Amino acid sequence: MKYVIEKDSRKYELMGGKGTALAKIGMAIDNIPDWFAVSYEGFDGKEIKEEAIKEIEQALQKYSDDTYFAIRSSAGNEDSKETSFAGQFDTFLYVKKQDVLNKIKQVYMSAFSERIETYRKENNIKEIFSYFTPVLWYFFSNVL
Secondary structure (H helix, E strand, C coil), X not given: CCCEEECCCCCHHHHHHHHHHHHHHHXXXXXXXXXXXXXXXXXXXXXXXXXXXXXXXXXXCCCCCCEEEXXXXXXXXXXXXXXXXXXXXXXXXXXXXXXXXXXXXXXXXXXXXXXXXXXXXXXXXXCCCCCCEEEEEEEEECCC
16 A cells, blocks of 8 residues: 555654654554554645545445544654654544544644644744644444
8 A cells, every 4th residue: 555554554754753652662562552554645736636535535444434543644754852743733543434534634734723833933843744634543442
């Protein structure tokens, strides 16, 4: 896949900070929840590219319709010694499978929000982010 980055990938430059950390932890620990990232290259302006949508839908096929997901941000320079964007990007928990695409877009678009622009200007950060990428975590399936 070109835009969906699976958990066993070594394409760290495309998966942001959290994605990279998850990939590296996954090399040492077997029981972390399943996850994948959507590369920033899968977006064209404010839209998800059609090819990326197809890849996301393909990646979601292995999950049942009663599966829930967490969708979070991941950027190369999201948190550093100089700056911290903690809590400023949208995060969605307990996302139903049918809502995943919309929430991925919302997480991505949160990088361009007024609060991010204000923080960026106040801290003299010229580039919004290197490799801003939504990361999707498998949560669980409903078991009754």
